[in-house]
Amino acid sequence: MDVYLDNAASTRVDDSVFEAMKPYFTKEYGNPSSIHSVGERAKRAVEDSREVIAKKISANPNEIFFTSGGTESNNLALKGVAFANKGRGKHIITSKVEHSCVLESCRWLETQGFEVTYLDVDKYGLVHPQVLEDAIRDDTILASIIHGNNEVGTINDIKDLAGVCRERGVLFHTDACQSFTKTDLDVEGMGLDLATINSHKIHGPKGVGALYVRGGVNIMPWQHGGGHEGRIRSGTLNVCGIVGFGKAVEVSSPKDVESMTDLRDRLISGLLEIPDTFLNGHPERRLCNNASVGFRHIEGEGILMHLDDRGIQVSTGSACSSKSLEPSYILTAMGLKPEDSHGTIRFSLSKYTRVEEIEYTVKSVGEVVGILRKMSPFGGG
Ligand SMILES: Cc1ncc(COP(=O)(O)O)c(C=O)c1O
Known part of the structure; x- marks a missing residue:
C-alpha cells in the first residue's frame, strides 16, 4: 500500500x-x-x-x-x-x-x-x-x-x-x-x-x-x-x-477538516499504544492533519527509511531541515532532550488520507519500532 x-x-x-x-x-x-x-x-x-x-x-x-x-x-x-x-x-x-x-x-x-x-x-x-x-x-x-x-x-x-x-x-x-x-x-x-x-x-x-x-x-x-x-x-x-x-x-471544505481530525486522532491513539512513545505539541490546540510522535531509544531517520520501504512517507522534521542531523530547533525550544528529539516523526495527513492507510501505518510503525529497538543498544532488545 x-x-x-x-x-x-x-x-x-x-x-x-x-x-x-x-x-x-x-x-x-x-x-x-x-x-x-x-x-x-x-x-x-x-x-x-x-x-x-x-x-x-x-x-x-x-x-x-x-x-x-x-x-x-x-x-x-x-x-x-x-x-x-x-x-x-x-x-x-x-x-x-x-x-x-x-x-x-x-x-x-x-x-x-x-x-x-x-x-x-x-x-x-x-x-x-x-x-x-x-x-x-x-x-x-x-x-x-x-x-x-x-x-x-x-x-x-x-x-x-x-x-x-x-x-x-x-x-x-x-x-x-x-x-x-x-x-x-x-x-x-x-x-x-x-x-x-x-x-x-x-x-x-x-x-x-x-x-x-x-x-x-x-x-x-x-x-x-x-x-x-x-x-x-x-x-x-x-x-x-x-x-x-x-x-x-x-x-477546501470543513468536511475535509472533520475527516482529517478523526483520522489524526485514530493515528495518534494507535501510535501511543506502542510502548515508550509520546505526542509532541498541544493535545487539543493542534492542526487537524498533524501527528508528531516521539519514539524513545531509536532514531527518526531509521524509522523513516523502514517506513519508506513499506510504502509510507513521513518526515523527521520540516522538509527544509529534515536532512540535517541536528536535533530540531523547534523541539529543543519546547524543552525536549536531544535524544527524544531524534526519535520524533511527523505524520501529516490530507483530505485524501483513508482509514485503511491509517490502520496500515499504525501496524507498520509498531513493527518497525520493534525491529529498530531490538537493534538499539538502549532499546532493551
Ligand atoms: C509554516 C511555513 N511557513 C513557510 C513555509 C514556506 O512556504 P513555501 O514552501 O511556499 O515557500 C512553509 C513550508 O514549508 C511552512 O510550513
Missing part, C-alpha cells in the same frame, strides 16, 4: 485545481498586464482568485498580494515592514519556533541594524501573550508569530497575540501556511496586520502564495520592476499558479 503522510511538506494537487489551471498554459496564456483582450482575460482570472482568497480570510481583494509562496511572503512581510517603519524603531519580535524563512529573515535583519527578540515557548510550543507583552519595547515595530506550527502542529492564539500588539501600536504578522483552510483565519476578527498563506499545502500548485497586508500598513517593496501588485511585488504574475491557488481555496 502507498501511504503519503508528508502533507505538511506538500500536497497532491486536487483534480479540479489541475483542470482549472490547464487553459491558462495553452489557451489563455496572455500577460495580465497587457491591455488587449487576451491580457484582460488573464487579468480577470487573477482577480477572481484574489477575490476568492480575500473572502476566505475576510480581507479586501486589494489587501492580497500574490507572491511565489510562503518563503517570499514571509521575507516580504518582515523585511518590507522593517525597512518601511525603521523611522519608528528597530526592534522586532518573533518566536523560537518559526519556520526557517522567518528566522533567517530576522537574522539577516540583525545584520542590517535591527534588533530581534526570539520569544520562548511553553512545552507545547505555544507563545503566551504575557511573554509577548513583556518583550514589547518603545521601539518595537513588528511581531511575527506563527499560527499553526509546521513541525508539531500547535496552534497559537493569534487573536490574543495580535490584540497585545495592537494595544501597544505594534504591527502583527502571522505565518499561516500550515493553518490556512484547516482552522479559521479571519484577519478582520483576529486583528491581523499581515498574514502569509501559500498554495501547495492545500492541494494547490507549488510556487504561489500570498501576503495579506491590511490597508494602511506601511510596507516597502522588496522586489523592484514593473510595479505589479500595487508596486509591492514586481514580476509578471504566475497566472496558472494563481488560478490553481484560488481553486484550491474554493474547494
Whole structure:
C-alpha cells in the first residue's frame, strides 16, 4: 500500500485545481498586464482568485498580494515592514519556533541594524501573550508569530497575540501556511496586520502564495520592476499558479477538516499504544492533519527509511531541515532532550488520507519500532 503522510511538506494537487489551471498554459496564456483582450482575460482570472482568497480570510481583494509562496511572503512581510517603519524603531519580535524563512529573515535583519527578540515557548510550543507583552519595547515595530506550527502542529492564539500588539501600536504578522483552510483565519476578527498563506499545502500548485497586508500598513517593496501588485511585488504574475491557488481555496471544505481530525486522532491513539512513545505539541490546540510522535531509544531517520520501504512517507522534521542531523530547533525550544528529539516523526495527513492507510501505518510503525529497538543498544532488545 502507498501511504503519503508528508502533507505538511506538500500536497497532491486536487483534480479540479489541475483542470482549472490547464487553459491558462495553452489557451489563455496572455500577460495580465497587457491591455488587449487576451491580457484582460488573464487579468480577470487573477482577480477572481484574489477575490476568492480575500473572502476566505475576510480581507479586501486589494489587501492580497500574490507572491511565489510562503518563503517570499514571509521575507516580504518582515523585511518590507522593517525597512518601511525603521523611522519608528528597530526592534522586532518573533518566536523560537518559526519556520526557517522567518528566522533567517530576522537574522539577516540583525545584520542590517535591527534588533530581534526570539520569544520562548511553553512545552507545547505555544507563545503566551504575557511573554509577548513583556518583550514589547518603545521601539518595537513588528511581531511575527506563527499560527499553526509546521513541525508539531500547535496552534497559537493569534487573536490574543495580535490584540497585545495592537494595544501597544505594534504591527502583527502571522505565518499561516500550515493553518490556512484547516482552522479559521479571519484577519478582520483576529486583528491581523499581515498574514502569509501559500498554495501547495492545500492541494494547490507549488510556487504561489500570498501576503495579506491590511490597508494602511506601511510596507516597502522588496522586489523592484514593473510595479505589479500595487508596486509591492514586481514580476509578471504566475497566472496558472494563481488560478490553481484560488481553486484550491474554493474547494477546501470543513468536511475535509472533520475527516482529517478523526483520522489524526485514530493515528495518534494507535501510535501511543506502542510502548515508550509520546505526542509532541498541544493535545487539543493542534492542526487537524498533524501527528508528531516521539519514539524513545531509536532514531527518526531509521524509522523513516523502514517506513519508506513499506510504502509510507513521513518526515523527521520540516522538509527544509529534515536532512540535517541536528536535533530540531523547534523541539529543543519546547524543552525536549536531544535524544527524544531524534526519535520524533511527523505524520501529516490530507483530505485524501483513508482509514485503511491509517490502520496500515499504525501496524507498520509498531513493527518497525520493534525491529529498530531490538537493534538499539538502549532499546532493551
Ligand atoms: C509554516 C511555513 N511557513 C513557510 C513555509 C514556506 O512556504 P513555501 O514552501 O511556499 O515557500 C512553509 C513550508 O514549508 C511552512 O510550513
